[in-house]
Amino acid sequence: MKKKVLEVKDLETSFFTHLGEVQAVRGISFDLHEGDVLGIVGESGSGKSVTSLSIMKLIEDPGKLKNGTVLFHEEDGNVVDFTSLDQREMNEYRGNDIAMIFQDPMTSLNPVYRIENQMVEVIRKHTDMNKEEALKRAKHLLELVGIPDPEAQIHDYPHQFSGGMRQRAMIATAISCNPRLLIADEPTTALDVTIQAQILELLRKLQKETKMSIILITHDLGVIAEVSTHVIVMYGGMVMEKGTVHDIFYTPAHPYTQGLHESIPQSTAKQKERLVPIAGSPPDLMDPPTGCPFSPRCPYTMEVCLEKASPLFAVSDSQEASCWLLHEDAPEEPDYEKAREAK
Amino acid sequence: MGSYYIKRTLSAIFTIFLIATITFFMLRIIPGGPFTREKKIPDSILESLNEKYNLDAPLYEQYFDYMKGLVTFDLGPSYRNLGFTVNDMILAGIPATFKIGALASLLIIIVGIPVGIVSALKSNTAIDYFVMFMATLGVTVPSFVIATVIIYLFAGQLGWIPTNGLNSPLAYIGPVIALSGYSISFVSRLTRSSMLEVLRQDYVRTARANGISEGKVIFKHALKNALIPVVTYVGPMVAAILTGSFVVEKIFAIPGMGGYFVESVNNRDYTVVMGMTIFYAAFYIVMVLLVDIGYSLIDPRIRLDGRGSR
Ligand SMILES: Nc1ncnc2c1ncn2[C@@H]1O[C@H](COP(=O)(O)OP(=O)(O)O)[C@@H](O)[C@H]1O
Ligand SMILES: [Mg+2]
Numbered sequence: 295m296k297k298k299v300l301e302v303k304d305l306e307t308s309f310f311t312h313l314g315e316v317q318a319v320r321g322i323s324f325d326l327h328e329g330d331v332l333g334i335v336g337e338s339g340s341g342k343s344v345t346s347l348s349i350m351k352l353i354e355d356p357g358k359l360k361n362g363t364v365l366f367h368e369e370d371g372n373v374v375d376f377t378s379l380d381q382r383e384m385n386e387y388r389g390n391d392i393a394m395i396f397q398d399p400m401t402s403l404n405p406v407y408r409i410e411n412q413m414v415e416v417i418r419k420h421t422d423m424n425k426e427e428a429l430k431r432a433k434h435l436l437e438l439v440g441i442p443d444p445e446a447q448i449h450d451y452p453h454q455f456s457g458g459m460r461q462r463a464m465i466a467t468a469i470s471c472n473p474r475l476l477i478a479d480e481p482t483t484a485l486d487v488t489i490q491a492q493i494l495e496l497l498r499k500l501q502k503e504t505k506m507s508i509i510l511i512t513h514d515l516g517v518i519a520e521v522s523t524h525v526i527v528m529y530g531g532m533v534m535e536k537g538t539v540h541d542i543f544y545t546p547a548h549p550y551t552q553g554l555h556e557s558i559p560q561s562t563a564k565q566k567e568r569l570v571p572i573a574g575s576p577p578d579l580m581d582p583p584t585g586c587p588f589s590p591r592c593p594y595t596m597e598v599c600l601e602k603a604s605p606l607f608a609v610s611d612s613q614e615a616s617c618w619l620l621h622e623d624a625p626e627e628p629d630y631e632k633a634r635e636a637k
Numbered sequence: 638m639g640s641y642y643i644k645r646t647l648s649a650i651f652t653i654f655l656i657a658t659i660t661f662f663m664l665r666i667i668p669g670g671p672f673t674r675e676k677k678i679p680d681s682i683l684e685s686l687n688e689k690y691n692l693d694a695p696l697y698e699q700y701f702d703y704m705k706g707l708v709t710f711d712l713g714p715s716y717r718n719l720g721f722t723v724n725d726m727i728l729a730g731i732p733a734t735f736k737i738g739a740l741a742s743l744l745i746i747i748v749g750i751p752v753g754i755v756s757a758l759k760s761n762t763a764i765d766y767f768v769m770f771m772a773t774l775g776v777t778v779p780s781f782v783i784a785t786v787i788i789y790l791f792a793g794q795l796g797w798i799p800t801n802g803l804n805s806p807l808a809y810i811g812p813v814i815a816l817s818g819y820s821i822s823f824v825s826r827l828t829r830s831s832m833l834e835v836l837r838q839d840y841v842r843t844a845r846a847n848g849i850s851e852g853k854v855i856f857k858h859a860l861k862n863a864l865i866p867v868v869t870y871v872g873p874m875v876a877a878i879l880t881g882s883f884v885v886e887k888i889f890a891i892p893g894m895g896g897y898f899v900e901s902v903n904n905r906d907y908t909v910v911m912g913m914t915i916f917y918a919a920f921y922i923v924m925v926l927l928v929d930i931g932y933s934l935i936d937p938r939i940r941l942d943g944r945g946s947r
Contacts, residue, residue, distance in 0.1 A: 352845055381851065389847030396846075401839040406861045406936055416847045451937040467847065 296327040298367045299475050299507045300349070305362035307341075307348045314580045318344040320531040322362075326475070326524075331501060331508045333522030333539070335515055335554070339576050341531040342511045346477045349509075350394055351376055351384045366392065369474060390420040393468035397480035399460035403452035409436075410448045413467050420471040435466040439496060458489035462496065469500060479511045494520050515554055519543060527551050530577040530587025532603065537613030547615040550588045586618070594619060649922045656918045657707060660911050661700055671716035671905045690716060703911070712912035717904045723912035730894030733803055737891065738879035740809060741817035745874070749821045750867065753828025758855065760833060768825065775822025784815035784888040801890035812889045816882055820874050827870055832863040865936050872928025876921045 303323050309316040319341045326332050334342050347353050349364050364376040368391065376384065388394075396402045404412060413432035417423060423431065429448075436444035439462040452460055461481060468476055478497065482490035498521050501508055510522060518525055518539065525542040527535040527550065535548040546552045553572040574591035577583055583590060589599040598604075598618050607620035618624055672678060672686050687693045691702065706713055712723035756768040788811060792800040799808045835841065836859055844858045845851075886895035894913060901909035933939050 350846060352842060385848040385850055387848065388845070389849070394846040396839060396843065398839055402843045404840040404844070404858050404862070405938060407858075408937075415849065415853075419848055419850075453938045464843070 296329065297371075298325055299328055299330075300326040300367070301363075301365040302326075302345075302349065303363045303365070305345065305348055305364065306360040307344050307353055308358055308360055310356045310358060316579045317582055318357075318531055318579055319348060320582065322528075322531075322533055324526055324533065324536060326507055326509065328474075328507055329501075329505055330524055331498075331510060331522045333518035333525045334509060334511045334528060335518050335525060336513065336528035336534075337576055338513055339579075340528040341579075342513075342528055343479050344531075345528070346394065346479050346509065346511055349376065349477065350388060350392065351379070351381070352388075352394075366475075386420075389416050389468075389473075390471045391473055392475045392477070393471070393473040394477040394479065395461070395464045395468050395481050398484045399457050399464055400484065402464055403455075403460055405452055408449055408451055409455070409463050413448070413463070413470060416467050417470050431470065432466070435470055436463065438500075439463070439466045440492075441466075457485055458492065461485065461489075461493055465493075465496065465500070469504070469506070472504065473506060475507045475509065477509045477511070480513070481510070482517060483512070483514075490517075497521060515543075527554070530582060531579060532587055533606065533616060534588065535613070535615040535617075536606075537609070537615075541610065541613040545609070545613070547609045547613065547620060548588075548617045549592050549594055549619075551615070553591075586616070596624075645926055649919075649926070652922060653915060653919055654704075657704070657911065657915050658700075660914050661703060662696075664905070664907050664910060665696060667905070669905055671907060673905065690714070703908075707915070712915070713908035715901075715906055715909050717901070717906045717909075723908050726897050726909060727894060727912060727916055730892065730897050733891050734886070734893035734895065735879060736803070737809065737812050737816060737885075737893065738875075740813045741820075741878050742875045744813060744817045745820045745824055745878075746871065749824030750828050750864070752821075753825040753867075754832055754855075754860070754863075756825065756829040757832035757836070760829075765829075769829070772822040772826045775818050776826070778818070780815050780819060780882060781884045781888060783818045784811065784885055787811045787815060788888065803891055808889075812885050812891060815885045815888070816878055820878065824867060824871065824874075828863065828867050831866050832859060835859045835863040838862070861935060865932070868928060868931055868935060872924050872931070873921065876924035879924075880917050880920055 302325075305319055305322045306317075307319040309318060322341075322345055324332070334345065336342055344353070344357070348359055348362075351359075351364075353359060359377060362377065366374050366376055366387065368374065374387075376387070379387075403409070410429065410432060413435070414425065414428045417428040417431055418425070421428070433444040433448055436448055441447050441459060441462055447455075447459075452463075455463060465481075476497075481497070482493050485493060494517065497508065497510070500506065501521075508521075510517070512518060522539045525535075525537060525539055526533055527542065527548065529550050534550045535542065535546065541547075542551060543555075546555060550572070557572060572591055577587045577590070583600070584602070585598070585600040586592070586595075586603050589595045592599065596618060598621075604616040604618045604621070606614040606616045608614050609620065670687075670692065671690075672683055678686075684693075691699060694702075703713065710724070712727070715721045715723055715726060718726065752768055752772075756765045759765045787798075788800055791797045792811065797807070798810050799805060802808060803812075836855075838859075841854060841859055844854045849858070880894065883895035883899045885891075886893045887899065894916075897909065898913045900906075901913065
């Protein structure tokens with residue numbers, strides 16, 4: 295049995311704007327084990343970033359963690375609840391045991407400090423290395439992430455790096471203190487396709503070489519297929535389905551997951567003709583539907599779907615989905631293909 | 638980089654040359670001359686005065702004479718303060734003007750920037766509202782009003798500070814506050830909005846995600862970026878303040894350059910007006926150059942050869 299790294303329970307985060315409460319995350323739970331690469335997938339606005347920022351306790355005003363616990367299991371078995379820590383205490387974990395990289399490498403590095411300065415700062419914050427040792431470590435890390443000439447380039451400013459190189463530098467900084475968990479929020483979305491593949495390859499390589507677990511956030515199922523071992527499908531701030539990557543790709547149980555598969559091109563050649571996005575638009579999080587958030591767009595909506603959000607039903611040992619169709623009293627499982635064609 | 642400074646220097650010299658030329662001819666277009674009086678001076682005296690200062694020579698000759706002097710930093714004699722050269726008068730005005738200007742500039746930086754930071758960090762609290770109210774007052778109330786209120790209240794009614802001159806340390810308080818009031822307010826507002834903008838940036842979130850302490854996030858990561866627009870404003874502002882304010886010097890009866898300048902304009906004291914204009918211009922140009930250098934030190938994306946790299 296693999297050791298647990300993270301247990302998220304009933305996480306709820308809202309933004310209290312002057313227009314009203316935006317319920318960005320509405321009760322999310324999941325476990326993450328050592329060495330897992332958990333992909334969190336969902337359309338833009340489904341609450342993926344807010345979930346990861348909530349885990350890191352980086353939600354800022356007017357956002358608030360309303361409910362839930364984030365249990366982090368340290369290497370030695372000690373368990374801490376991040377939600378009970380203050381920012382000072384969190385700073386001992388952030389960048390150290392749990393690190394994060396972001397979507398836009400062009401804006402995520404401080405433009406007025408050299409790469410060297412930014413990396414050494416983090417290393418020295420979490421270790422007792424002196425300046426020279428930290429610099430040496432930083433150069434080694436840059437080499438590890440594939441910066442061609444670390445010896446010279448470590449003295450560069452971010453603007454002297456390309457987008458791909460900046461993301462590599464971000465990754466190097468993130469892994470500098472051997473985190474148990476790396477959260478990567480859309481790490482390749484802002485990059486060229488070829489660079490995307492290289493960065494994913496790098497993450498996979500680093501994951502294999504360390505015991506590090508990864509949460510990989512993306513709106514792209516292709517990226518998930520590439521690196522994940524497990525997948526969570528999010529919609530409207532809730533978990534629609536979770537399972538192994540095999541479950542999600544071969545036996546998707548939730549209509550939304552199925553819809554996501556439909557919406558990705560099967561191959562580049564077919565891309566133009568066969569892009570079938572799910573009809574409709576995501577729910578208004580200021581006033582979310584009472585029932586299942588996907589019900590307004592779901593082809594199989596039943597009465598119960600409008601009244602009450604479904605709990606997670608086990609589909610198999612490894613797979614769960616929150617869909618009333620999985621309830622034992624639900625009608626005969628509908629023929630998805632037929633229903634879709636009828637629509 | 639070297640060629641950049643050569644280019645900058647050449648263009649500065651050209652600018653000063655242009656300013657000198659324009660000022661020279663503009664002064665001559667205005668009717669009247671340095672020896673025009675309400676009570677008419679006898680023609681014979683006027684003639685001899687004009688002859689003495691070469692004012693009867695053709696205009697182009699006067700112009701070339703003046704320019705020749707300028708090249709050797711000789712700004713000529715004053716026509717009204719007999720026995721004084723323009724250089725004398727500028728040098729006489731500089732100490733008072735610079736002392737007040739330097740103190741005012743210092744006050745702007747050590748008060749304006751910290752107040753702006755606090756206001757940003759406490760944004761939308763009572764502290765922030767109070768600071769922004771004061772700052773709005775500061776930018777809308779003109780310096781002569783501030784000066785008058787200070788004189789009336791603190792010098793007149795309360796008698797805490799002298800009304801004029803610079804003979805005691807207390808005497809500096811009035812002119813320095815009057816001179817810096819607007820800019821302190823402006824700099825604190827600018828710092829506040831710039832800081833709020835920077836605190837929203839992705840790299841600030843990155844620093845936090847790496848466990849960097851809040852103090853370092855604010856004073857290392859955010860502040861340096863937030864100061865970039867402030868530096869742009871502060872440079873030319875310091876130039877303007879160091880060269881004094883005519884109004885403030887007049888109100889507090891300070892023997893600075895501003896007083897001389899106003900007087901010389903009234904008197905059509907051609908050489909003094911020109912000399913001071915050129916001095917102001919040169920000083921301003923040097924300050925702007927210093928700002929550009931300061932800029933490139935803070936923001937590595939700016940390269941002084943003008944070829945941006947982004
Ligand atoms: N600072 C904020 N203020 C108000 N609403 C926010 C804020 N940040 C995120 N949200 C809202 O939370 C929801 C989820 O956002 P996010 O987690 O960024 O989605 P994504 O899945 O694309 O990462 C969105 O509806 C977004 O508008
Ligand atoms: Mg996002």
